[in-house]
Amino acid sequence: METTLSVDGMSCMHCVNKVTKIISGFKSAKEVKVDLDKKEAKFNFDESAVDLNNIIGAIKKAGFEASKK
Template sequence: MKKQFSVPSMSCQHCVMAITNSLKQLKGVQDVTVDLDKKTVDVDYDENIVTESAMINAIEEVGYDVE
């Protein structure tokens, strides 16, 4: 399954790495692609293992708001 999140507060490679690392720690997340220009995060995941709210929490835990 794929889900795209809008993360408007991302501004640099540090943001990209923090969000990517946080999401990849979740069991069920298969791939994370961040587009810094569009300020989006695309996640490929197994919906039977990880929830959308868990992914949002992972992004917010490292200091970024999800819209």
């Protein structure tokens, strides 16, 4: 399933790389694209393998605000 998250708190490419790494750490997440200007993350993931709330929680744990668009 393709999904887009709003991600607030990113201010530089280091933040983009961190969010990308967090999402990519979930095996079912593919084609991860994080956009600093739009403050969003787009990716595909298998809903049967991971709950979207787990991905959002991991992003929040790293100090960012995240929510489904």
